[in-house]
Amino acid sequence: MDALAREHMDREWTPNALVNVVPLSKKYTFDLACKLFLDVVDVEDIKRLSDPFSLATQGMLGVPINLPGMAYNRAIRGGKMIRKELIRIINERRKKLLEKKETRHQDLLSKMLLVTDENGQFYSEMEISNNIVGFLVASFDATSSAVSSVINYLAHLPHIYEQVLKEQMEIAKSKGPDELLTWEDIQKMKYSWNVARESLRLGPSSQGGFRETTTEFTYAGFTIPKGWKTHWTVHSSHRNPEYFPEPEKFDPSRFDGSGPPPYTFVPFGGGPRMCPGREYAKLEILVFMHNVVRRFKLEKAIPNEPVDGLAVRLQPHEN
Ligand code: HEM
Numbered sequence: 001m002d003a004l005a006r007e008h009m010d011r012e013w014t015p016n017a018l019v020n021v022v023p024l025s026k027k028y029t030f031d032l033a034c035k036l037f038l039d040v041v042d043v044e045d046i047k048r049l050s051d052p053f054s055l056a057t058q059g060m061l062g063v064p065i066n067l068p069g070m071a072y073n074r075a076i077r078g079g080k081m082i083r084k085e086l087i088r089i090i091n092e093r094r095k096k097l098l099e100k101k102e103t104r105h106q107d108l109l110s111k112m113l114l115v116t117d118e119n120g121q122f123y124s125e126m127e128i129s130n131n132i133v134g135f136l137v138a139s140f141d142a143t144s145s146a147v148s149s150v151i152n153y154l155a156h157l158p159h160i161y162e163q164v165l166k167e168q169m170e171i172a173k174s175k176g177p178d179e180l181l182t183w184e185d186i187q188k189m190k191y192s193w194n195v196a197r198e199s200l201r202l203g204p205s206s207q208g209g210f211r212e213t214t215t216e217f218t219y220a221g222f223t224i225p226k227g228w229k230t231h232w233t234v235h236s237s238h239r240n241p242e243y244f245p246e247p248e249k250f251d252p253s254r255f256d257g258s259g260p261p262p263y264t265f266v267p268f269g270g271g272p273r274m275c276p277g278r279e280y281a282k283l284e285i286l287v288f289m290h291n292v293v294r295r296f297k298l299e300k301a302i303p304n305e306p307v308d309g310l311a312v313r314l315q316p317h318e319n
Pocket of ligand 1: 135139146270275
């Protein structure tokens with residue numbers, strides 16, 4: 001992950017430039033997913049997936065009218081193009097694995113091609129591609145939005161940025177310039193992770209979700225019958241002063257020690273359907289923070305700009 005983040009920074013984050021963080025975060029997130037899910041790294045190969053993927057995601061929640069010119073129609077076309085490209089990659093990889101020409105792969109696709117179900121059968125290319133698309137959809141927007149939200153707060157709050165910089169420089173100085181981050185280094189990023197969590201508290205990627213009640217219960221004087229669909233929202237607990245005093249204040253120390261009580265900080269949901277990608281997301285966010293702050297001081301071009309585009313000037317450190 002660190003190697004890819006470094007490459008991405010070298011390519012896309014030009015010193016002294018004014019960059020739009022949101023599209024860059026999306027690119028970082030998508031490139032990383034292509035590498036780790038599929039071991040696809042070639043720029044043209046990634047583009048063959050990212051172009052139709054953005055068509056699909058833009059129209060996924062559009063008005064479901066399948067007529068030319070409508071976002072929904074483009075999303076369906078995008079979905080078919082991704083599927084075609086994924087099946088091509090899957091077949092090619094399967095052939096190489098069978099011929100034992102490729103043994104080095106550590107990506108999700110190669111693992112899925114080698115495992116069998118409870119009947120000893122390998123998964124079909126359709127099952128594998130469905131899973132990969134599912135992971136791409138579930139991870140892409142949520143992670144890129146989290147990364148952008150963190151950068152937004154770092155650029156907006158210099159005293160927080162300085163603390164993160166201090167922690168990350170201590171880690172950087174303990175290593176050679178070409179040495180990549182290790183798991184132990186990630187464990188040392190306690191303050192940075194508190195900052196990321198506080199960013200996710202105030203600017204969560206997901207607004208909540210749905211649950212079906214498995215038993216009747218009473219809440220705030222209302223009886224909710226068994227079998228009803230309920231909607232849980234992230235904001236209602238993340239901004240509840242009972243659990244987060246002065247909820248509008250950006251305060252990473254809320255996460256010191258054992259942090260907020262269970263089920264009050266829920267950017268990744270909770271219970272048995274809690275996000276399975278949360279550790280991956282944590283790693284991705286921390287590696288990104290490390291690579292950004294150790295290279296640049298961040299200055300927002302438009303002080304109160306919402307996170308939509310996020311124009312930030314990248315000032316390289318003096319030494
Ligand atoms: C900061 C990044 C992310 C956030 C904020 C996030 C948030 C969430 C939330 C709120 C849910 C619903 C949980 C619930 O209903 O209790 C969810 C589900 C899910 N997420 Fe994430 N997610 C992130 C990254 C990822 C990544 C990187 C992956 C995959 C590598 C992923 C895969 C999934 C999947 C497959 C589900 C469905 C789980 C199920 O229904 O059993 N997510 N995520």
